[in-house]
Amino acid sequence: MHLRNMYICRMHSSELVKGTLKTIILNLLSNNGKMYGYEITQSIQDITKGEINITEGSLYPALHGMVAEKLLTTESVVVDNRVRKYYKLTKEGKVETKKKLNEFSEFIMIMHGLLNLKPVK
Amino acid sequence: MQLNNRQLNVIRWDIKRRGVTSVSLREDLFDHICCLVEKEMEQVPDFKLAYLKVIKQFGSLRVLQIKTDQEIDRSNWFELFIKMATYFYVFLYLITAIIFILIPTYLFFHDFNIWYSLVSLPIGILGFVIPFTRVDYKKFDIIPFKDGLSPVNIKI
Numbered sequence: 001m002h003l004r005n006m007y008i009c010r011m012h013s014s015e016l017v018k019g020t021l022k023t024i025i026l027n028l029l030s031n032n033g034k035m036y037g038y039e040i041t042q043s044i045q046d047i048t049k050g051e052i053n054i055t056e057g058s059l060y061p062a063l064h065g066m067v068a069e070k071l072l073t074t075e076s077v078v079v080d081n082r083v084r085k086y087y088k089l090t091k092e093g094k095v096e097t098k099k100k101l102n103e104f105s106e107f108i109m110i111m112h113g114l115l116n117l118k119p120v121k
Numbered sequence: 122m123q124l125n126n127r128q129l130n131v132i133r134w135d136i137k138r139r140g141v142t143s144v145s146l147r148e149d150l151f152d153h154i155c156c157l158v159e160k161e162m163e164q165v166p167d168f169k170l171a172y173l174k175v176i177k178q179f180g181s182l183r184v185l186q187i188k189t190d191q192e193i194d195r196s197n198w199f200e201l202f203i204k205m206a207t208y209f210y211v212f213l214y215l216i217t218a219i220i221f222i223l224i225p226t227y228l229f230f231h232d233f234n235i236w237y238s239l240v241s242l243p244i245g246i247l248g249f250v251i252p253f254t255r256v257d258y259k260k261f262d263i264i265p266f267k268d269g270l271s272p273v274n275i276k277i
Contacts, residue, residue, distance in 0.1 A: 037149050038156040057185050060149055065192035069199065076148070080123055084152045085145075 017052055021062050023104050024054075026071070026089065026097040034075060034088040037063065063087055071096050122162045124155055132158070132172065140183030143190070150182065221245030 017024075028043055029035060035043065040063075041054050066072045071093035075086045089097065111117070124132075132154055133147075141147045154175055161171035179185070222245035225238035 036152060038153045056150070056153060056179055057188065060146060060185065061189040061192040063149070064146065064189045065196045068193045068196035074145075079152075080155075081126060082129060082152055082155055083148050085148050 017054070018058070020104065021054065021058060022066065023097075023100040024052075025059075025062060025066070026093060026100055029072070029087060029089050030094065030097045034086040036084050036086050040087075066093070122159055122166065124159060124162075124168075128158075128168050128172075129155065131168075135172075135176070136182060139181075141186050143186060146186060146189050150179075150185075154179070218245060 024044065025040060028040060032043070037056070037059060041056070041059060044052055044054050063072065067074060067087075069092075070090055072087045073090050073093075075088065076083050077086060078084070133151055136147055136150050136154070141150060154172075157175045157178075158168070158171045161175055162168065165171055221241060225240075225242040225245060228234045228241070229238040
């Protein structure tokens, strides 16, 4: 059971977050410049007021995958006697962020029309 | 609460012991776990209890390592595919251009058809030159797609 929890972000709709995890991370890095892993998880929790909780089991594979895709680059800084790795966007990463955000925005519009959604009160 | 060197060494050793083989992932997890333990120790100032609570929350680190490796492999396969496709695209372009240059040469020397060769030769030369107009000579990169969305630049 806990293996399942490790992969899936603990929230009310984990499947939706799974598909948008890269977009979320890219957008956060685009807004904040550079961030480290723990900071990313805390930032997501703060922004969503605890509604979305990205677990380490989802975060680090995604971050390392994006480094391999050359969308992100890392910068190591020594803080409190330990190495802290900051992630930041590359040139390709910035282009990908815009692309992903546009894609997601279009998807939301389509879903809005398709499901005939009404604003939540 | 800041962890001391002994506590940091315990965490570092335990992460390695739990099967995290990649140095890069180990650095990430080490800092992440340290942050969580420090936060936890603000409530309960017992390192052992705080660490056990945090590590339980993480689950299997070995599985996390495997999942990260899979993600990196997937990304590298994608990159390799794009790279091969881009090389193929440039190769095809050059072959076509060479053929266009060879046709007028053949026409000129074989049939002495000057008019056909005068029309097709500029097409061939243009075809040969166009791929290189997108070369960034300062970085020696060919930029294969005009919109710059390609994740790969070919190094020559």
